[in-house]
Amino acid sequence: MICFDMIEKEDPVISEEEAAQYDRQIRLWGLDASLERAQNLNPMVEVHADMDRVEDKSDEFFLQFDAVSKARG
Known part of the structure; x- marks a missing residue:
């Protein structure tokens, strides 16, 4: 399970290559x-x-987070 809390940061941007690398890492x-x-x-x-x-x-x-995501496992 992944839980998220929103925090203030300046203009985050990731490239398609970084997103693809992230997807590969999750799987591997x-x-x-x-x-x-x-x-x-x-x-x-x-x-x-x-x-x-x-x-x-x-x-x-669960109420302490803005969003919760559960992965199959």
């Missing part, structure tokens, strides 16, 4: 190994990785 290395790169490619958000089961999380846990 998985969530934990790609977390730093994901943060670098998403400077407008603070990226968190959590490997715990979604079912074990309280509603309050």
